[in-house]
Amino acid sequence: MSPSLKSLVTFAAALPFVIAVPAVKSDTVSSIRGKTYDYVIVGGGLTGLVVAHRLSENKSHSVLVLETGPITEDINTIIPTLGNNINHALQYSIDSAPDPGLGGLSVGVLIGKVVGGGSVINGMAFDRASAADYDAWEQLGNPGWGWNGLLPYFKKSTTFTPPKLTRKDFNITYNASFYGTNGPLQASFPNFEFPDVKVMWEAFRSEGYPTPREHASGDAVGATWIPTSLDPKTQTRSDARRAYYDSVKNRTNLKLVSGVEVNEVLFDSLTAKGVQFTTLANKTVSKVYAKREVILAAGSVFTPKILQLSGVGPADVLKAAGVKVKKDLAAVGANLQDHPNANMFWSTQNLSIPNPGFSSDPAQNASAWAQYYAHRIGPVCQSHGSSLAFLSLQSITSNYKQIVSTIKAQKSTDYLPAVYKNNPNLLRGYEAAKSITAELLSGTKAAAVEIPMNAFGLAIAAVQRPLSRGYVALNTTNPTGNPIVQFNTFQNPADRTMMIEAVKWTRRHWQNPILARFLPAEITPGVAAQTDDEIIQALLKQSALTATFAHQSGTCAMMPEKYGGCVSSDLRVYGTKKLSIVDASIIPLVPATHLQATMYAIAEKAADIIKLRHDFPGR
Numbered sequence: 196m197s198p199s200l201k202s203l204v205t206f207a208a209a210l211p212f213v214i215a216v217p218a219v220k221s222d223t224v225s226s227i228r229g230k231t232y233d234y235v236i237v238g239g240g241l242t243g244l245v246v247a248h249r250l251s252e253n254k255s256h257s258v259l260v261l262e263t264g265p266i267t268e269d270i271n272t273i274i275p276t277l278g279n280n281i282n283h284a285l286q287y288s289i290d291s292a293p294d295p296g297l298g299g300l301s302v303g304v305l306i307g308k309v310v311g312g313g314s315v316i317n318g319m320a321f322d323r324a325s326a327a328d329y330d331a332w333e334q335l336g337n338p339g340w341g342w343n344g345l346l347p348y349f350k351k352s353t354t355f356t357p358p359k360l361t362r363k364d365f366n367i368t369y370n371a372s373f374y375g376t377n378g379p380l381q382a383s384f385p386n387f388e389f390p391d392v393k394v395m396w397e398a399f400r401s402e403g404y405p406t407p408r409e410h411a412s413g414d415a416v417g418a419t420w421i422p423t424s425l426d427p428k429t430q431t432r433s434d435a436r437r438a439y440y441d442s443v444k445n446r447t448n449l450k451l452v453s454g455v456e457v458n459e460v461l462f463d464s465l466t467a468k469g470v471q472f473t474t475l476a477n478k479t480v481s482k483v484y485a486k487r488e489v490i491l492a493a494g495s496v497f498t499p500k501i502l503q504l505s506g507v508g509p510a511d512v513l514k515a516a517g518v519k520v521k522k523d524l525a526a527v528g529a530n531l532q533d534h535p536n537a538n539m540f541w542s543t544q545n546l547s548i549p550n551p552g553f554s555s556d557p558a559q560n561a562s563a564w565a566q567y568y569a570h571r572i573g574p575v576c577q578s579h580g581s582s583l584a585f586l587s588l589q590s591i592t593s594n595y596k597q598i599v600s601t602i603k604a605q606k607s608t609d610y611l612p613a614v615y616k617n618n619p620n621l622l623r624g625y626e627a628a629k630s631i632t633a634e635l636l637s638g639t640k641a642a643a644v645e646i647p648m649n650a651f652g653l654a655i656a657a658v659q660r661p662l663s664r665g666y667v668a669l670n671t672t673n674p675t676g677n678p679i680v681q682f683n684t685f686q687n688p689a690d691r692t693m694m695i696e697a698v699k700w701t702r703r704h705w706q707n708p709i710l711a712r713f714l715p716a717e718i719t720p721g722v723a724a725q726t727d728d729e730i731i732q733a734l735l736k737q738s739a740l741t742a743t744f745a746h747q748s749g750t751c752a753m754m755p756e757k758y759g760g761c762v763s764s765d766l767r768v769y770g771t772k773k774l775s776i777v778d779a780s781i782i783p784l785v786p787a788t789h790l791q792a793t794m795y796a797i798a799e800k801a802a803d804i805i806k807l808r809h810d811f812p813g814r
């Protein structure tokens with residue numbers, strides 16, 4: 196944590212924080228050990244808690260959630276501006292395998308270890324991708340998982356509150372009809388915008404980019420206003436725990452046990468009958484049983500790890516780790532995708548006050564916190580800003596046709612991990628995904644890069660449609676420890692090209708005369724870096740290029756078996772019975788957006804699918 200952030204946290208902690216905080220407790224291990232529940236959910240993160248909430252609506256169904264992380268009221272998880280801190284205490288300590296495409300760089304893999312998972316520590320951006328992003332999932336053989344199939348669940352998960360700041364103040368646009376009116380999660384706008392964000396918008400408008408009235412309408416290409424996962428009344432974080440668990444914690448048929456790590460799914464042949472877990476405090480090992488289903492919701496890194504440890508995964512990986520193979524399933528851990536990004540920076544002058552650097556100025560900082568505590572207004576209300584730009588490839592580079600035709604002409608196996616060469620189904624699925632990706636990159640219906648519109652010189656460009664694929668695999672020297680997370684960033688050179696085009700676009704953008712009032716001077720990557728190689732090297736040298744936006748997905752992909760999928764469109768793991776997955780690992784193709792709003796929709800839909808198959812068998 197930087198010294199300025201440290202003093203900010205200390206300052207914040209010293210102030211009276213008067214928010215009614217419900218006393219939420221974990222159930223005890225002794226109260227569940229050896230018992231049988233209708234549903235056992237592994238992982239009480241974002242998706243796990245949504246599914247637990249919905250499945251326990253039926254009082255006659257018992258639901259148990261097992262979560263490694265604690266229940267927390269850490270102030271960093273409540274106050275929006277503190278949400279931008281990297282909260283190491285509530286994250287796993289896990290680094291990626293050195294990435295050859297990034298000069299051997301290993302980066303922290305960002306994953307929440309807390310009840311509520313990523314929703315409790317994330318940047319609170321609450322946006323959706325374009326309809327075409329989700330329709331791609333349906334095209335990959337998943338009926339019902341396109342835009343039309345997901346829209347009702349995007350709505351079901353949220354209660355939307357329009358912004359208090361008026362259209363006149365900031366020209367904030369929205370269309371409430373694309374959100375819900377009584378869903379558990381609060382989606383709203385902070386009671387504050389930095390004044391200079393108006394100038395950023397003016398620059399985008401002057402460059403002719405589309406400005407859709409509502410990004411959540413299925414048209415998320417251009418500069419848009421997005422809500423954040425924010426309680427509009429208290430101006431505090433709304434997350435999966437507070438929204439989906441606290442509200443139903445008194446249900447007698449719902450139990451949540453934190454501080455335990457599930458190690459293995461227990462099978463009878465290949466029918467899941469329960470799980471084995473370790474209590475972190477005393478290392479005791481216990482078992483619980485599931486009558487209807489075991490549901491994995493441990494996220495894109497730990498769900499494949501648990502499956503592999505349980506004997507379901509690529510036979511060679513399992514054998515190398517000394518795990519008995521119960522089901523050879525190459526898809527478990529394959530297909531890892533994320534949004535690689537460059538953190539560029541321009542020094543600026545003449546910024547309005549307050550600006551995003553408010554916390555390093557004692558007077559601005561004190562005033563900001565005083566406003567927040569007194570009236571819930573001011574910069575402290577804001578985490579991730581509410582202005583985002585997601586641009587198509589053709590709008591950032593005239594080279595787009597060349598990039599797309601290069602992708603189409605590639606021999607895929609030249610740029611994929613070895614597992615694709617040995618598995619025709621996995622390769623077929625990748626080829627289908629590649630062809631959809633090329634199509635989306637050549638048009639204007641879906642975005643290729645994200646360029647956040649910050650009211651100062653930070654410009655994070657993130658590649659949204661990576662062609663490279665990583666993997667998650669058991670660590671052969673310590674199978675029960677952290678798995679190997681290999682992002683393989685830029686293994687496909689098209690991803691590197693798109694990143695470089697995004698950097699060049701950002702440079703042109705900062706030359707916009709409208710931004711000249713800030714006297715911008717490029718610091719990162721720095722004007723000395725001109726060739727493509729120089730740009731990448733300069734970014735790496737300044738630790739400004741990274742493999743992950745905390746959007747790991749795809750490692751147990753939902754696709755037909757002929758495409759090398761891990762779960763079918765009803766989320767059941769191929770080759771097994773009574774075992775399903777509901778987390779970000781099922782995403783077949785990472786969408787051009789931050790993931791959380793999509794994860795709430797996926798989990799809501801998953802809960803309906805699971806309910807339907809048990810309550811109306813045969814349908």
Ligand SMILES: Cc1cc2nc3c(=O)[nH]c(=O)nc-3n(C[C@H](O)[C@H](O)[C@H](O)COP(=O)(O)OP(=O)(O)OC[C@H]3O[C@@H](n4cnc5c(N)ncnc54)[C@H](O)[C@@H]3O)c2cc1C
Pocket residue numbers: 237238239240241242243261262263264305306307308309310311312313314316317318319320321322455456457458492493494495497498501579744745746778779780789790791792794
């Ligand atoms: C630092 C950070 C910033 C982010 N910023 C944003 C943002 O601004 N906007 C946005 O839309 N998205 C953001 N995201 C992404 C978003 O939060 C995730 O995509 C989302 O939380 C994924 O949901 P999930 O249920 O798949 O996994 P998670 O929410 O990670 O939940 C998985 C849970 O499983 C638990 N678990 C793992 N292994 C075990 C085990 N063996 N036994 C028991 N429990 C286990 C974990 O502790 C965790 O709580 C961010 C994520 C992070 C980490």
